[in-house]
Amino acid sequence: MTKIVIVGGVAGGASAAARARRLSEDAQIIMFERGEHVSFANCGLPYHIGGDIQDRSKLLLQTPQSFLARFNVDVRVMSEVVAIDRAAKSVTVRNQLDGTQYQESYDVLLLSPGAAPITPPIPGLDNPLTHSLRNIPDMDRIIQSLQSRQVKHATVVGGGFIGLEMMEAFHQLGIQTTLLELGEQVMAPVDREMAGFAHHTIREQGVDLRLNTALSSVEYVAEQGQLLLSLSSNQQLQAEQLQTDLLIMAIGVRPETALAEQAGLQLGETGGIWVNSQMQTSDPAIYAVGDAVEERDFVTDTPSLVPLAGPANRQGRMAADNMLGRNQHYQGTQGTAICKIFDLAIASTGRNEKQLRAAGTHYQKVYVHTASHASYYPGAETVSFKLLFEPETGKILGAQAAGKDGVDKRIDIIAVAQRAGMTVEQLQHLELTYAPPFGSAKDVINQAAFVAHNLMVGDSHAIHLDEIDSLSDDQLLLDVRNPGELDSQGFIDGAINIPVDQLRERMDELPKDKEIIIYCQVGLRGNVAYRQLVNRGYKARNLLGGYRTYRFATA
CATH class of the missing domain: 3.50.50.60 (FAD/NAD(P)-binding domain)
Known part of the structure; x- marks a missing residue:
């Protein structure tokens, strides 16, 4: 009979305990939690404070009694594991209520201590408010x-x-x-x-x-x-x-590694507990999961810290499998995440531009701003979408989106496509649901892939917002929106205005000895203008994402 001792509940530890019991009715499973709650929805805490979640009990996912009844797991709350004796394969447990200590042996040990809020050395923080x-x-x-x-x-x-x-x-x-x-x-x-x-x-x-x-x-x-x-x-x-x-x-938070450090377990480059793909620490009898561990980034295969509930749950499940003799491997973390900010949602997956630049990765980016569903059907909202990719191979490096509707759907699609190894070229062929209340015939994802593929094959030549404010005398800025939009939306200083529908008739107003830098509101009309100009022998580039991206970049 295998004796499994788990340190810490919530996402990683509780998932491991439940999975281990589903795999083995014979294993002895003991879970220690230094607090009074072993399994709670920590992501829901702010929403109870704000009143969205009225019933506090909804946050309590499992109690020691329910864990015992359903999974036959011996859950000991208010019990802090303060030391690990790796040679004896035992832990020292302190009862938080009376201060007494005792030893508990294990065959395999799982650490799921989580991460603690960072407290900076700011004078006066220790106060009741x-x-x-x-x-x-x-x-x-x-x-x-x-x-x-x-x-x-x-x-x-x-x-x-x-x-x-x-x-x-x-x-x-x-x-x-x-x-x-x-x-x-x-x-x-x-x-x-x-x-x-x-x-x-x-x-x-x-x-x-x-x-x-x-x-x-x-x-x-x-x-x-x-x-x-x-x-x-x-x-x-x-x-x-x-x-x-x-x-x-x-x-922010930092991984809780004190117990692992005291036991002599190896830490990773980023400060989390080092684990292999089977979630084993440097001691094969000790596993670790969740916010405390150093993970491998799915895109770059470099060490990373990603304190998210989804990875912690999956890691707990896989660690339980491996503790009971199976051979499961964690395949890296993408960091897929979303946040509600009033009526706005912002989400991302994979690497962002800052990270790619710091790693020296060659990348390209595109932006699209398009409707969450058919624009003529009531309730359509703009989805602002950014896609990062390798221009040589089309490998998807990351994506970000913001909007009031449909943001989660698009980032989830990219997260799946990225994990499946799809390329930008293949994203063009995704066949996604379409009916006016739900989507468009050309989805946000398709449109971003079209723009990216145009760059890759040379059908368009882009300029980005960080280059706009440093144009040379050999470049001319052209705004192809309608005059009324300049009044209502704003404009970039120094641009001349020729609406795209007048461009063919007024093209002679533009000098051929300068590069024409084109922009519209979101980039679509800019691309139409770009093709007209280059087909007539002009040098041109289109501002990807248009004036909307430029304007919000400084918000």
């Missing part, structure tokens, strides 16, 4: 703060998933909210111009969004029940003061 959000008790403390006192203003530090979700939760509760982000954008998995759609939506909702802004110190003013925050940025000559009633620190 500052919180982080990782588990149910953290959520309860935030709700207690909201219920026990009048919170008129809340500040969230960090523009990642938790920070954005907490910002929206406070706004939904009618609390004036400030969001501080040290970098130039929120949502690090997407590139700056795609994050611009989030910035626009956040500010449109009345949230005080401050980019490139650091929290330098916190002062707790007990008599007023407030915090005085000192903020600094590159634009400020001196620190600014901000009064707030509640502070949420959400600047």
